Amino acid sequence: MSTLAVTDLHVTVETEQGTKEILRGVTLTINSGETHAIMGPNGSGKSTLAYSIAGHPKYTVTQGTVTLDGEDVLAMSVDERARAGLFLAMQYPVEVPGVTVSNFLRTAKTAIDGEAPKLRTWVKDLKQAMGALRMDPKVSERGVNEGFSGGEKKRHEILQMELLKPKFAILDETDSGLDVDALRIVSEGVNRAKETTGSGVLLITHYTRILGYITPDFVHVFVDGRIAEQGGPELADRLEAEGYDRFQGASA
Amino acid sequence: MSLLASKPQTSEYPGHTDSVAAFVPDQSRAERTTSYAVADFPVPSGREEEWRFTPVDRLQSLFAETAGTALRREEFLPEGVTLSSLSREEWLASGAPKPADRAAVVAVDQAQSVTVLDVRAEAQPEEPVRISLTGEGALSHAHTLVRVGQFAKVTIVLRHEGDAQYSELLSVVVGDGADVTLVTVQEWDDTALHLGQHDVVVGRDATVRHIAVTLGGSIVRLNTNASYAGPGGSFEALGVSFADAGQHQEHRLFVDHEAPHCRSNVEYKSALQGDSAHTVWVGDVLIRASAEGTDTYELNRNLILTDGARADSVPNLEIETGEIAGAGHASATGRFDDQQLFYLQARGIDEDTARRLVVRGFFASIVGRIGVPEIESHLMEAIDRELEGTA
Numbered sequence: 001m002s003t004l005a006v007t008d009l010h011v012t013v014e015t016e017q018g019t020k021e022i023l024r025g026v027t028l029t030i031n032s033g034e035t036h037a038i039m040g041p042n043g044s045g046k047s048t049l050a051y052s053i054a055g056h057p058k059y060t061v062t063q064g065t066v067t068l069d070g071e072d073v074l075a076m077s078v079d080e081r082a083r084a085g086l087f088l089a090m091q092y093p094v095e096v097p098g099v100t101v102s103n104f105l106r107t108a109k110t111a112i113d114g115e116a117p118k119l120r121t122w123v124k125d126l127k128q129a130m131g132a133l134r135m136d137p138k139v140s141e142r143g144v145n146e147g148f149s150g151g152e153k154k155r156h157e158i159l160q161m162e163l164l165k166p167k168f169a170i171l172d173e174t175d176s177g178l179d180v181d182a183l184r185i186v187s188e189g190v191n192r193a194k195e196t197t198g199s200g201v202l203l204i205t206h207y208t209r210i211l212g213y214i215t216p217d218f219v220h221v222f223v224d225g226r227i228a229e230q231g232g233p234e235l236a237d238r239l240e241a242e243g244y245d246r247f248q249g250a251s252a
Numbered sequence: 253m254s255l256l257a258s259k260p261q262t263s264e265y266p267g268h269t270d271s272v273a274a275f276v277p278d279q280s281r282a283e284r285t286t287s288y289a290v291a292d293f294p295v296p297s298g299r300e301e302e303w304r305f306t307p308v309d310r311l312q313s314l315f316a317e318t319a320g321t322a323l324r325r326e327e328f329l330p331e332g333v334t335l336s337s338l339s340r341e342e343w344l345a346s347g348a349p350k351p352a353d354r355a356a357v358v359a360v361d362q363a364q365s366v367t368v369l370d371v372r373a374e375a376q377p378e379e380p381v382r383i384s385l386t387g388e389g390a391l392s393h394a395h396t397l398v399r400v401g402q403f404a405k406v407t408i409v410l411r412h413e414g415d416a417q418y419s420e421l422l423s424v425v426v427g428d429g430a431d432v433t434l435v436t437v438q439e440w441d442d443t444a445l446h447l448g449q450h451d452v453v454v455g456r457d458a459t460v461r462h463i464a465v466t467l468g469g470s471i472v473r474l475n476t477n478a479s480y481a482g483p484g485g486s487f488e489a490l491g492v493s494f495a496d497a498g499q500h501q502e503h504r505l506f507v508d509h510e511a512p513h514c515r516s517n518v519e520y521k522s523a524l525q526g527d528s529a530h531t532v533w534v535g536d537v538l539i540r541a542s543a544e545g546t547d548t549y550e551l552n553r554n555l556i557l558t559d560g561a562r563a564d565s566v567p568n569l570e571i572e573t574g575e576i577a578g579a580g581h582a583s584a585t586g587r588f589d590d591q592q593l594f595y596l597q598a599r600g601i602d603e604d605t606a607r608r609l610v611v612r613g614f615f616a617s618i619v620g621r622i623g624v625p626e627i628e629s630h631l632m633e634a635i636d637r638e639l640e641g642t643a
């Protein structure tokens with residue numbers, strides 16, 4: 001059993017108007033096997049939380065801690081965090097032209113495992129995982145995210161989650177821009193990965209739609225850089241009915 | 253596709269390409285002087301259009317009428333390929349293109365004779381022709397003629413190493429229906445100077461690929477000019493370069509479409525790192541009134557890895573006929589993208605490996621098309637060494 005603990009996290013970014021505080025004291029604990037949904041309006045800081053945990057250099061942590069089984073995550077470089085078992089499926093996956101998906105995935109797998117995967121099993125695993133996500137096998141010879149459709153990008157993120165088997169996966173709006181079929185396929189991928197590796201999942205979303213496929217154990221309402229309310233799956237239903245107004249009103 | 257003479261690039265990073273923005277050519281590319289007479293080319297001051305990016309003050313030895321010594325040459329000649337020489341007079345009679353700048357005319361004048369590489373008609377050697385030229389620190393001039401007989405198919409690899417102040421005129425005259433790949437690799441020591449004029453004459457229905465790989469040298473400036481002896485010809489120019497601190501690497505292309513129904517494709521990519529690393533790419537394409545059915549494209553991409561490096565990129569398309577199949581160009585200079593680095597690192601890949609992947613990826617589209625395995629793998633290893641700072 002592993003635990004990812006975020007405690008009183010404060011984060012700033014540099015903007016043209018000067019330093020801006022975006023996260024204003026986030027506390028959140030996730031255990032293996034748990035699924036936590038984070039829901040909140042645009043600009044409330046959900047991606048900032050995801051990036052800060054992953055170690056994006058643009059975000060400065062000014063206060064608070066992030067630990068993985070007691071280890072100080074904030075002291076680790078981006079790649080060390082990934083090797084420690086953290087995974088971020090990005091809201092806007094980045095294109096890396098000329099680096100083929102197959103080369104990228106093999107390099108990442110080797111880095112995470114500390115040794116190159118056995119060629120035979122790797123080829124088989126890759127083919128199977130791509131098949132399950134209904135990805136065209138030809139995608140593996142294309143550049144990473146190069147010219148991918150929105151849906152292909154999101155499938156490619158979940159493909160990585162399935163292959164890299166993180167302890168904790170943060171999925172930043174993996175559902176946005178997906179049609180119903182793609183949403184189902186991607187959700188099944190997340191559920192498979194959870195089942196086989198017992199990952200904890202932090203599911204960031206704007207809509208309740210994906211929660212019909214991936215059942216959260218906990219729902220956190222994120223407003224203005226902090227968690228405004230927490231509850232079980234029923235909280236999502238309330239948000240669906242009432243929207244975020246109640247929380248935004250309270251914070252203004 | 254555009255029927256207008258193109259404007260030079262507007263870069264995403266204007267700070268690195270500022271001198272380009274205001275440039276409008278004042279004369280047609282067809283009007284440049286070519287001549288056998290040294291006196292027709294004054295010593296460049298650096299204000300001339302074709303020298304304005306070049307540090308001419310460091311090139312005086314190559315503009316002076318001073319004799320040098322030949323580079324050390326080693327060669328491997330497969331079946332059907334021979335080396336010999338011609339007198340300057342015989343070369344003049346051959347009708348090959350004339351020198352087009354001061355350095356080239358001096359090279360022709362000072363070279364003792366013309367080295368001739370002949371590929372017999374219909375020869376199809378499996379192994380590439382390999383010629384390596386090594387400098388030992390001296391001034392050197394070379395004048396080389398490559399003659400490829402009709403329907404021959406050959407790959408020629410020219411390697412340059414060591415230290416030299418080297419100036420050359422290389423003419424490649426390709427017979428009808430022949431298929432030639434010429435790779436010129438500049439892996440000079442960091443002190444070397446190299447000025448080159450490479451003229452390619454593409455025969456009727458012939459296919460020629462000119463590939464420049466520039467990694468070393470203090471100043472390397474290659475002018476590659478292509479023209480067509482008949483219709484149906486195809487010319488492709490590929491270039492890969494990596495400029496380190498203090499290096500000046502300049503590649504100028506001129507494709508002169510006069511014959512109808514010919515194709516050309518120019519693709520150059522360079523990466524730059526270190527203080528005052530400088531690359532220059534100038535791509536001139538002229539489609540004359542008679543060149544109906546021309547299909548041409550040129551592309552230049554530059555990847556700036558560190559502050560203090562500078563890439564100049566000037567595509568220029570002149571079109572004198574409306575009856576073309578296609579004409580286009582693209583040019584862009586960008587910085588190393590930290591988002592790419594973050595994405596790869598977020599998958600556990602350490603920073604050095606991630607950088608290497610991104611830069612390799614940047615070059616991959618060209619390197620994968622060189623089609624000469626020994627060059628492709630050597631080049632990727634050399635790029636890795638450049639990134640490690642051990643080159």
Ligand SMILES: Nc1ncnc2c1ncn2[C@@H]1O[C@H](COP(=O)(O)OP(=O)(O)OP(=O)(O)O)[C@@H](O)[C@H]1O
Pocket residue numbers: 013014015020022040041042043044045046047048049058091206
């Ligand atoms: N690098 C940055 N520079 C300036 N402002 C930033 C930067 N990154 C984030 N912000 C600002 O911080 C706030 C939170 O942004 P963030 O992307 O974390 O929100 P979000 O909750 O993920 O929104 P969305 O639902 O639109 O994805 C926004 O006001 C955004 O404009």
Ligand SMILES: [Mg+2]
Pocket residue numbers: 046047048091172173
């Ligand atoms: Mg977001």
